[in-house]
Amino acid sequence: MGGLRRLVGPPAEIAERLRREVRDRVHLPITVGVARTKFLAKVASGVAKPDGLLVVAPDAELAFLHPLPVERLWGVGPVTAAKLRERRIRTVGEVARLGEAALVSLLGAGAGRHLHALAHNRDPRAVQVGRRRGSMGAQHALGRTPHASTELDAILAGLVDRVSRRMRAAGRSGRTVVLRLRFGDYTRATRSHTVGKATADTTPLLAAARALLRTALPEIDRRGVTLIGVSVGNLDDNPVQPELPFQPDSGSDLDAAVDAVRDRFGSAALTRAVLLGREPGVEMPLLPD
């Protein structure tokens, strides 16, 4: 809001105008929080939901913040809340009074210092716009029925296909392939592999994902699997390095051709044979007689 007061008006007025314009233009209710720090503005919007507006004046910050339950602090989820509850700490004010050293010994250096600062509304972060994604992924929940490993391979191929296409559309390439699994007992595991050269080609990404899946197969056979996911991290900001044409091991020409067809005729127009009839939305085309 800095510098806008004389141009547009006080923050509360800007917030009200924002709400009005969103309502008029897209017919959706929104909630706006206004405060001196980014963190407190977020808390205020959470408290004011739904369809509300809450302005926390600078001289009323701690009076507003300290009675709230610890779960309102950014970074306190079920696990941290339970740890705090064991120490009879239920409100933000009680966190603030606990002191940094005690919080660090309870939660570790990172989380402890972080929560101590937030409980005193110390948050020096500036507003950032246009932050780039660090990873791109896709996942698929499988339900409780057991799946044969051939089925898993087909699902994996579909996931890699989706992710790599999004990467190419965004002009990103990545080096680390992460396989995410959830087993029959709902515990999770990840397997990752980092390659030397960033890529957005389906073929090498799928090969890496398949290798990871193979290492996990014994575990899957024993416990069953309820979710499978793939994500690619270590994303490169640089545009994908173009390959020399006609390299035998490169799938970029194929990917480019597939992308072009799908851009024009829709994502169901072309698919991997292994996926035919499996994925919802990917159906066998109706052929004319």
Added chain:
DNA sequence: TCTGGGGTCCTAGGACCC
């Protein structure tokens, strides 16, 4: 409250380098 789908950040151990 749970599930599903998409993400980020932190921590810790191990391998490796100088």
Added chain:
DNA sequence: TCTGGGGTCCTAGGACCC
């Protein structure tokens, strides 16, 4: 050749957010 000190990268798990 070994030890100590400092650092990076990779892998895996876990907590959390929307």
